[in-house]
Amino acid sequence: MKNKNVDDLEFSTILGHxxxxxxxxxxxxxxxxxFRLTFSFINLYALILIVLFFIVKGNLVExxxxxxxxxxxxxVLNTRGILLFILLISLNIAAYFNSGFKYVCLIMxxxxxxxxxxxxxxxxxxxxxxxxxxFSAFSVTRPLFIIALFWVFIIHKDKKKSIxxx
Amino acid sequence: xxENPQVSKLFWFSMSIAYSFCFSAxxxxxxxxxxxxxxxxxxxxxxxxxxxxxxLAIIALALVAYPIILFxxxxxxxxxxVALTAWAVAIYIDDYFVLxxxxxxxxxxxxxxxxSLRPIMIASLLWMSVELVFRPMAVx
Numbered sequence: 001m002k003n004k005n006v007d008d009l010e011f012s013t014i015l016g017h018x019x020x021x022x023x024x025x026x027x028x029x030x031x032x033x034x035f036r037l038t039f040s041f042i043n044l045y046a047l048i049l050i051v052l053f054f055i056v057k058g059n060l061v062e063x064x065x066x067x068x069x070x071x072x073x074x075x076v077l078n079t080r081g082i083l084l085f086i087l088l089i090s091l092n093i094a095a096y097f098n099s100g101f102k103y104v105c106l107i108m109x110x111x112x113x114x115x116x117x118x119x120x121x122x123x124x125x126x127x128x129x130x131x132x133x134x135f136s137a138f139s140v141t142r143p144l145f146i147i148a149l150f151w152v153f154i155i156h157k158d159k160k161k162s163i164x165x166x
Numbered sequence: 167x168x169e170n171p172q173v174s175k176l177f178w179f180s181m182s183i184a185y186s187f188c189f190s191a192x193x194x195x196x197x198x199x200x201x202x203x204x205x206x207x208x209x210x211x212x213x214x215x216x217x218x219x220x221x222l223a224i225i226a227l228a229l230v231a232y233p234i235i236l237f238x239x240x241x242x243x244x245x246x247x248v249a250l251t252a253w254a255v256a257i258y259i260d261d262y263f264v265l266x267x268x269x270x271x272x273x274x275x276x277x278x279x280x281x282s283l284r285p286i287m288i289a290s291l292l293w294m295s296v297e298l299v300f301r302p303m304a305v306x
Contacts, residue, residue: 109249
């Protein structure tokens with residue numbers, strides 16, 4: 001005859017142990033909705049920017065100034081696109097594992113600021129807003145991206161919180 | 167008012183290397199003889215000097231701000247050091263891999279020497295960052 005009490009005890013022990021390991025008492029960080037929204041914006045903006053880098057590099061967007069890419073801007077776009085992509089991947093990995101996010105975010109922030117300064121100093125004389133309107137729109141709105149990165153850096157929660165036991 | 171940053175002697179040594187390098191760079195670029203610039207009066211050299219001026223202004227600000235942050239706001243020193251290290255690495259990568267076709271430094275032995283010493287400065291900054299990030303937390 002089946003011993004119902006023993007079976008129940010076994011099941012509850014197994015389930016209790018499993019729930020202890022996998023759900024109850026699990027420590028993780030719940031980021032705010034502002035963080036998630038801003039982080040999504042950063043990802044979207046960076047991805048569109050990278051795609052645009054390569055579209056402009058491939059000369060797939062019609063522009064008014066055909067000598068736009070003859071000023072050495074081509075190699076710059078290429079390397080910047082690759083570096084930004086690597087940094088974006090690192091940022092997402094750091095966010096997923098919640099390890100070193102602030103540092104990767106800071107590195108990306110510094111990189112974006114530096115490239116903005118470089119572009120302003122080196123290429124301001126060669127390019128105009130009307131050369132590639134789509135590209136210029138992203139150059140003009142870059143401060144938004146930098147502010148978003150800075151904001152995410154500030155509001156990110158590093159420390160783990162215990163979730164209330166159910 | 168001022169905190170005593172409990173860091174190793176190697177940190178102070180690295181910091182002195184970084185400061186020496188920055189002061190040497192400031193001195194070198196601010197005392198470039200005019201005939202050198204006139205001799206190499208190309209668009210590339212002019213752009214490089216423009217960029218170098220902006221960078222030196224940022225370096226001068228960082229040189230003033232760093233001791234204040236280190237002694238007064240030690241909690242944020244690691245973020246500031248990591249940011250400076252990231253910037254030093256970024257401009258090194260920029261100069262040698264991204265902007266190599268666009269910028270050209272004037273022909274001067276002192277400038278060449280300063281450029282060749284850049285990896286040492288980056289290594290010092292890296293050590294400072296690593297020490298500040300991974301240093302054991304003080305227990306009350």
